[in-house]
Amino acid sequence: MLAILLLSGKVPVELNDRNEQNLYITIVIVAVILFLLSIRFFYLSVRSERGHHHSVHQRTEFGDIQISLETIENMCLKSAERTKGVRDVKTRVRVIESGLEIMIRAIVDGESSIPELTENMQKTVHDQVEEITGIPVSSVSVFIANIVQSPAFKSRVE
Incomplete structure (x- = not known):
């Protein structure tokens, strides 16, 4: 949520070019990790368990x-x-x-x-x-x- 507010400019933060670049890289890395985790959880919830018989x-x-x-x-x-x-x-x-x-x-x-x-x-x-x-x-x-x-x-x- 903080990342969205920072990127949209709603929260005023004074950053120089170097800090701004590090912030964007950190946000992108966190977003990619969260996206990969969500894909993994979705796959686990959807797949049928092969060895489990009901x-x-x-x-x-x-x-x-x-x-x-x-x-x-x-x-x-x-x-x-x-x-x-x-x-x-x-x-x-x-x-x-x-x-x-x-x-x-x-x-x-x-x-x-x-x-x-x-x-x-x-x-x-x-x-x-x-x-x-x-x-x-x-x-x-x-x-x-x-x-x-x-x-x-x-x-x-x-």
């Missing part, structure tokens, strides 16, 4: 099928929550060349064997997603984040 596409003899990753994540969530001993679950699905890569983060009750619980959850999610969507599942990773903390109740003395 849905899985399948072709059948009757036409195309698209299943959103959100749908598959909710299916994984529903399937994982059915596992006995699991309290809180979050899922994330990525599409890779060999199929779906499912990542599950869970909080468990701490009363069941964690290796058995996670294996059961992996098998359930894997089988359910493959059966319902028809999309191959390459891996199901489970991360046990914590166990449920039982609240400490203080006994009341009467």
